[in-house]
Amino acid sequence: MSTRRAAVVGGNRIPFARADGPYAQASNQDMLTAALDGLIARFGLQDERLGEVAAGAVLKHSKDFNLTRESVLGSRLAASTPAYDVQQACGTGLETTLLVANKIALGQVESGIAGGVDTVSDAPIAVNEDLRQVLLSVNRARSLGGRLKALGGLRPGQLKPAIPRNFEPRTGLSMGEHAAITAVEWEVTRAAQDELTLASHRNLAAAYDRGFFTDLVTPFRKLARDQNLRPDTSLEKLAKLKPVFGRGPDATMTAGNSTPLSDGAASVLLATDEWAAERNLPVLAHVVDGETAAVDYVHGDRRADGLLMAPVYAVPRLLERNKLTLQDFDFYEIHEAFASTVLATLAAWEDASFCRDRLGLPDALGSIDRSRLNVNGSSLAAGHPFAATGGRIVATLAKLLHEKGSGRGLISICAAGGQGVVAILEAA
Amino acid sequence: MSDKYLNLVNSPAGKAVASRVGLPRPAVLRRYRPGAPLLPGPALASNAGVAKGLDIEVRDADDGENRWAALLYDATDAAAVSDLVPLREFFAGTLRRLASSGRVVVLGRSPAGTDPAVDATRQALDGIVRSLGKELRAGATANLVLVDGDASPESALRFLLSGRSAYVDGQTIRVGPGVAPTEDPARPLDGKVALVTGAARGIGAAIAEVLARDGARVVVADLPMAGERLAEVANRIGGTTLQLDIAGPEAPATLLGHLGERHGGVDIVVHNAGITRDKLLANMKPEQWDSVLAVNLESQLRINTALLGSTVLHDGARVVCLASTSGIAGNRGQTNYAASKAGVIGMVRSYASAFARRDATINAIAPGFIDTDMTHAMPFATREVARRLNSLQQAGLPVDVAETAAWLSSPSAGGVNGQVVRVCGQNLVGA
Numbered sequence: 001m002s003t004r005r006a007a008v009v010g011g012n013r014i015p016f017a018r019a020d021g022p023y024a025q026a027s028n029q030d031m032l033t034a035a036l037d038g039l040i041a042r043f044g045l046q047d048e049r050l051g052e053v054a055a056g057a058v059l060k061h062s063k064d065f066n067l068t069r070e071s072v073l074g075s076r077l078a079a080s081t082p083a084y085d086v087q088q089a090c091g092t093g094l095e096t097t098l099l100v101a102n103k104i105a106l107g108q109v110e111s112g113i114a115g116g117v118d119t120v121s122d123a124p125i126a127v128n129e130d131l132r133q134v135l136l137s138v139n140r141a142r143s144l145g146g147r148l149k150a151l152g153g154l155r156p157g158q159l160k161p162a163i164p165r166n167f168e169p170r171t172g173l174s175m176g177e178h179a180a181i182t183a184v185e186w187e188v189t190r191a192a193q194d195e196l197t198l199a200s201h202r203n204l205a206a207a208y209d210r211g212f213f214t215d216l217v218t219p220f221r222k223l224a225r226d227q228n229l230r231p232d233t234s235l236e237k238l239a240k241l242k243p244v245f246g247r248g249p250d251a252t253m254t255a256g257n258s259t260p261l262s263d264g265a266a267s268v269l270l271a272t273d274e275w276a277a278e279r280n281l282p283v284l285a286h287v288v289d290g291e292t293a294a295v296d297y298v299h300g301d302r303r304a305d306g307l308l309m310a311p312v313y314a315v316p317r318l319l320e321r322n323k324l325t326l327q328d329f330d331f332y333e334i335h336e337a338f339a340s341t342v343l344a345t346l347a348a349w350e351d352a353s354f355c356r357d358r359l360g361l362p363d364a365l366g367s368i369d370r371s372r373l374n375v376n377g378s379s380l381a382a383g384h385p386f387a388a389t390g391g392r393i394v395a396t397l398a399k400l401l402h403e404k405g406s407g408r409g410l411i412s413i414c415a416a417g418g419q420g421v422v423a424i425l426e427a428a
Numbered sequence: 429m430s431d432k433y434l435n436l437v438n439s440p441a442g443k444a445v446a447s448r449v450g451l452p453r454p455a456v457l458r459r460y461r462p463g464a465p466l467l468p469g470p471a472l473a474s475n476a477g478v479a480k481g482l483d484i485e486v487r488d489a490d491d492g493e494n495r496w497a498a499l500l501y502d503a504t505d506a507a508a509v510s511d512l513v514p515l516r517e518f519f520a521g522t523l524r525r526l527a528s529s530g531r532v533v534v535l536g537r538s539p540a541g542t543d544p545a546v547d548a549t550r551q552a553l554d555g556i557v558r559s560l561g562k563e564l565r566a567g568a569t570a571n572l573v574l575v576d577g578d579a580s581p582e583s584a585l586r587f588l589l590s591g592r593s594a595y596v597d598g599q600t601i602r603v604g605p606g607v608a609p610t611e612d613p614a615r616p617l618d619g620k621v622a623l624v625t626g627a628a629r630g631i632g633a634a635i636a637e638v639l640a641r642d643g644a645r646v647v648v649a650d651l652p653m654a655g656e657r658l659a660e661v662a663n664r665i666g667g668t669t670l671q672l673d674i675a676g677p678e679a680p681a682t683l684l685g686h687l688g689e690r691h692g693g694v695d696i697v698v699h700n701a702g703i704t705r706d707k708l709l710a711n712m713k714p715e716q717w718d719s720v721l722a723v724n725l726e727s728q729l730r731i732n733t734a735l736l737g738s739t740v741l742h743d744g745a746r747v748v749c750l751a752s753t754s755g756i757a758g759n760r761g762q763t764n765y766a767a768s769k770a771g772v773i774g775m776v777r778s779y780a781s782a783f784a785r786r787d788a789t790i791n792a793i794a795p796g797f798i799d800t801d802m803t804h805a806m807p808f809a810t811r812e813v814a815r816r817l818n819s820l821q822q823a824g825l826p827v828d829v830a831e832t833a834a835w836l837s838s839p840s841a842g843g844v845n846g847q848v849v850r851v852c853g854q855n856l857v858g859a
Contacts, residue, residue, distance in 0.1 A: 034656070041659035044645075044668040076663040211652075211678075214671045218655040280690050 005286040006101035006270045007428060011395020012039035013266035014220035016383035017227045023263040024121040026221065028057045028064060032071040032117040035265035035391075038218030039113065043269060043281055046076045051109025053083040054096040055267070057117050058386035058416075060087070061124040067117075090337065091292070091421035092116045093266060093390020094413050098423060100270045101287035110275045114394070115267035116387025122263075131158035168307065168416065170298045175307065175416060176338065178297065180246030180253050182306035183340035186347045190252035193339035194238040197257040197380045200336055204377025205231035212376060216395050228260050228383040245338075257339035262383035266391030268398075273428075283428040284398035288408065290423035291318035297418040304348075304358050308341045310420030311412040312348045316359050318422055326365045329424075330407030331372050331400050333393045336379040337414055345412065376400065389413065394425070401427035431799070433812065434822050454822035455567035458529030460591035460831060462614065462641065467589055469497035469527055474518055478502045478535055481582045483613075484589065490522055498531035498589050499523070503553055504575055506536065507546045515556070523564075531589050532560055532570035535581055538602060554600060561598035561819050561854045569597040569820075569854075576604045576843075583608060583840035592835060595796075595828035597819050598854030601844060607744065607787040608842030616838040618643035621691045623683070625674050626701030628654035630800040631750070633661045634826035635698050638834045640665035644696060647687065649674065674701050674727040675719075680734035688740040695742050696837040697735065699728045699749045702768075704802070706761040717764045724768030729775060732790070736782055746837040747783065747790040749776055750829075751848060756794055757857045769794070773848050780846025789845040791836045796852025799823045820853035 014034050017023040023031065032055060040046055055068040064070070069083040088095045096114035103109045127135070137150035167174045173181075183193075207213060208225055217225075233256070243251035245258065269281075276283050293314035297307040311334075319326060326349060334342045348354050349365035356362070376396055379389055390413055397409040408426040415421065434454045436442040446453050458468065470485040478500050479486040487494075501518055505511070519532070526532070534557050539547035553572055560570040571593070573584045584601050587593050612618060622639045626632040627648035640646045646667035650658045655671050662669045670686055672679055687694040702724045705716035728749055735741040754762050755769025776792045783790045797803065797814050803823065806814070815823040829851045835841055836849065 037663055038655065038659045038669075041662035041667075041669040044662075044666070046663055046666045211676075214652045217652075218659050218669075218671070219653060220656055224653045224655070280692065282689070 003105040004107070004272060005288065006104035007273050007276055007283040008285045008287065008394060008398035008425065009269040009271050009276050009281050010039070010043060010284060011216050011266065011268045011391060011398070012042055012218055013216065013388065013392050013395070014038070014264055015217055015223045015226050016262045016264035016385055016388070017223055018383065019120040019261035019263060021121070021227055021263070022221050022223045023119065026119065026263065027122050028060065028067055028117045028119050029071050029074065031119065031220070031263065031265035032067065032115065033074045034218070034220050035115060035117065035267045036071055036075040036077065036113065039267045039269055040076045042215065044279070047078050049078040049080045051103065051112045052100060053077070053081060053113040053115075054086055054099050055083070055113070055115040055117065056086040056092045056096065056387050058087060058089055058092065059118055059120060059123050087387070088421065089416035089419060090335065090384070090386045090389055091413050091415035091419055092387035093392070094290070094394065094411060094421040094423055095292070095390070097268055097270065097287065097390060097394050098290040098421070104270060104272055111269070111271035113267050113269055115265065115391045116389070117265035118385035118387045119263040120261040126162040128158045128160050128162055130155070134158065168297075174245070176245035176253060176258055178307035179338045179341055180251065181302060182309065182344045183252055184246065184250050185303035185306065186344040188252065188340045188343045188347065192343055193252055193257040194235055196336070196339040196342060197238055198233060198235055200374060200377045200380040201230050201233050203375055204229055204381035207376035212399070216399060226382045228262065229381050253338060253340055257380065259337055259379045259384035262385040264383065264385035264388045266388040266395070268391050268394045282402070284402040285425040285428050288424040288426050289318060289322055290421065291315070291321070292419065292421045293317065294420070295418040304354065305418070306344065307416070307418050308337055308414035309344070309348065310418055311414050311422050312345050312420070313359065314420045314422040315349075315410070315412060316361060316365060318424065322424060326368060328408070329368070329372065329410045330404060331375060331397055331409035332368055333374060333378065333397050333409060333411045335389055335393065335413040336374065337384065339380060341414055390421070397425050401425060431815065431822055452816050452821040453565070454816070454820060455528060455565070457567045457594040457820065458591045459594045459827065464591065466586060467497040467531070470494065471498035471500055471589070472496045472522060473500040473502070474514070475502040478581070479585070481580075482586055482589070495525050495527045496522060496530065497527050498533065499526060500533050500535070502535045504535050504537050506549050506553070509545070509549055509552070511549060512552055512556070519560070526564065526568050528566040528568070529591075529594070530564070530566070530568040532557070532564065532568065533585060533588050534570075534572050536572055536574050538574045538576065557600070558598045558854075564819070567594070567820060569593065571596065571598070572600045574600060574602040576602065579603045579605050579843045580608065583838065584844065586613065587835040592831035595820065595824035595851050595853050596832060596849065597852075599850055601849060602847060603843040604845060606784060606789060606842040606845050609744070609839040611839045615643035616840065617696065617834065620644045620695040621647070621687070621693065622696035622698065622837065623647045623649060623687060623694055624698045624700055625649045627661055628657040630802065631795065631798060631826045631829050632700040634830040635700055635833045636661055636667060637665050638827065638830035639696065639698070639837065640667060642834050642838070645691070647691065650701070674731065675722045679727060680731045683731060684734055684738055684740045693740050693742045695745050697731075697745070697747045698833050698837070699731070699747070701727070702750060704762070704765050706765065708761055709763045712764065720764040721768050724765070725771040725775070728772060732775070732779060736779070736786075741786070741788070743786045743788065744839070744842070745786070745788040746841070747788070748833045748836045749790065749792045751792040751794040753794050753796045753850060753852050753855055753857070756850070776848070777846045784845055787842065789836070789842060791844060791846065792848045793829060793832050793836070794848055794850045794852065795824065795829045796850060796855040797823045798829060798851075799825055817857065818853035818855045822853065824851055824853055
């Protein structure tokens with residue numbers, strides 16, 4: 001069976017907002033529908049039946065079991081467009097891109113939309129686990145007496161709601177605390193983190209100023225730019241922030257060099273070259289390949305198996321399959337969950353003994369040209385609505401490659417659960 | 429936004445009170461609905477030949493009883509002042525029986541500069557029609573069509589008789605020799621690609637909707653900041669969005685690139701985007717002056733010049749530029765705005781011959797008082813007074829401007845070039 005490369009036609013996202021900010025009253029469905037409708041409007045997809053729409057959210061209400069399908073029904077796409085939800089933590093947006101691209105490659109669909117959305121403002125709040133058990137017992141009881149007896153299990157303490165928290169169930173540590181361990185293990189300095197943070201803000205601000213995002217972003221609820229963007233931040237301002245993750249003199253991670261909790265949605269239009277040509281739509285880039293890895297952050301090595309280190313393992317496997325070296329890229333899009341995560345990832349690839357021992361390579365993967373890293377900013381500046389980040393990065397990189405007219409780019413996204421999704425795009 | 433006064437005086441009680449105490453009695457205007465007949469009743473014409481090609485019932489003799497949906501008078505042969513007498517007689521006997529939202533259209537010819545008596549007679553028609561417009565009631569309008577040589581007035585007549593011209597009153601439209609292909613009156617813009625700037629809201633959104641209704645594939649453009657509403661407009665009409673600051677240095681290149689690559693060129697361009705920064709001239713800051721001139725005028729000049737020099741603009745294209753009655757009559761606190769809008773009028777006149785060489789046209793529309801978010805922000809009393817200061821005694825709607833833009837964009841309007849059509853209900857200022 002022959003395969004074909006999926007084309008990235010374009011993307012659309014809403015500006016990312018800080019938690020409890022302008023999107024505080026917006027649901028995941030509101031935001032995903034807005035991202036889809038902006039994409040539909042940009043490319044004239046009204047009443048079009050696409051092959052599929054794949055998207056998801058990390059923080060999701062149980063009522064949103066069919067979030068993506070409901071968003072499609074609320075959008076201007078043809079109601080005959082199928083859709084499904086995917087959840088792979090922060091890897092969701094890139095994983096959906098790979099899923100749709102693979103179906104296109106196999107000839108199963110001609111077009112599709114990948115994406116993701118997240119809100120921490122409109123987070124689902126569950127009832128206390130004890131209360132839930134009592135209520136389920138009441139529901140199961142067959143007689144009035146049985147119900148009353150079950151209700152007798154109610155206690156005042158059960159009124160405390162269970163609010164979702166950003167922590168790993170198996171370690172009890174927050175993602176930031178995990179990242180702080182990795183930062184210490186890889187000796188990532190505060191200064192290096194703040195420099196990367198500053199570059200993210202400056203690059204994102206410059207990209208907005210030169211109009212890079214005019215055909216990638218559609219305003220939502222009066223927000224026209226990412227709310228977290230601080231064009232005027234400086235090393236001095238960043239240096240003043242107190243560490244929020246880690247302990248003692250080794251604590252280097254601040255609210256500045258960590259991503260804020262965010263709300264937002266992103267989408268990417270994928271298709272075959274022919275589908276795009278029939279509609280006079282551009283092909284910005286092609287999806288070449290993708291790889292997903294996972295690490296045992298629960299039992300593994302403190303240094304080598306950090307929670308957000310999985311991309312370190314995924315990238316060499318992807319490179320080998322595609323006969324490429326780490327230096328064969330014009331752009332590197334490494335998701336900035338934390339500045340320290342990016343720097344630890346780069347440090348690992350530069351470490352010869354790590355690369356030999358853990359990646360099975362003859363030597364270090366090597367360093368990258370840092371001027372090619374996150375050239376239009378990344379999550380530290382834009383914010384990071386978990387499942388929306390992949391779509392933001394795919395569309396941004398595809399447009400960068402289109403502007404350059406040649407070359408390829410590497411995407412690396414770390415995710416909760418010790419997972420990592422990476423991919424290669426090539427200019428069309 | 430509804431005109432509460434208009435609704436009130438059209439209720440039985442309101443009507444009785446308003447007529448006794450002599451208050452203005454604005455009528456509910458007949459507006460275009462797809463599929464509706466061109467005229468709701470028969471027309472009386474001084475010469476049945478003038479209605480050639482129009483799907484209407486025309487009679488050339490008055491029975492003294494019929495109520496006429498339109499009165500058409502052909503004065504193209506009028507050459508002496510005495511030739512106006514039959515015109516007076518024609519209207520004197522019939523005006524009282526002109527139906528609600530009736531139409532008076534006089535056909536004449538432009539003064540030629542050769543014979544003073546002929547020119548005086550021809551110019552006299554202008555005074556007659558403008559005065560008639562002010563005398564008519566119940567939503568009726570009067571307009572003059574000046575026919576050059578053997579050009580066909582059919583397209584202008586179809587527009588002026590229909591509900592599309594509901595708020596066009598007291599206007600003179602000159603029809604010249606331009607190439608004017610025929611079209612399907614139900615879908616005159618079928619297969620055309622149109623660009624509308626400033627389309628996220630108000631008049632621009634209405635223009636986009638009407639162009640799409642008439643068959644065009646519409647690209648709606650507006651500032652990136654207005655993108656959310658722009659996407660709503662595009663999704664409502666099946667069009668596509670282009671987020672763009674038309675005053676930006678790269679806007680013409682971006683526009684041409686987008687229209688060429690995505691749509692294979694463009695047939696209709698409506699320059700609607702505009703801003704106001706009102707201040708008395710003595711108090712006006714340089715940036716208030718500069719931004720209004722840059723957005724309202726300079727962007728149009730740069731884009732039109734780029735279009736003219738490019739094959740992205742298809743031959744036979746139609747360009748419509750939004751001017752304003754402020755640019756004709758002037759307005760206190762609007763030297764910058766009036767400069768830009770008067771400039772637009774000068775611009776279309778100057779461009780006309782260059783566009784004609786490509787069988788294309790360029791015209792301006794000068795809206796009067798139109799109910800939009802902008803006018804809704806005016807103080808109540810000011811708005812109520814401003815609404816009544818025209819022959820139709822009411823504000824126009826965005827759709828009225830849009831219908832005129834759609835007509836000027838239609839293939840059959842090829843004879844209309846370098847002109848200004850006011851959509852102002854015959855506003856009492858600015859003639």
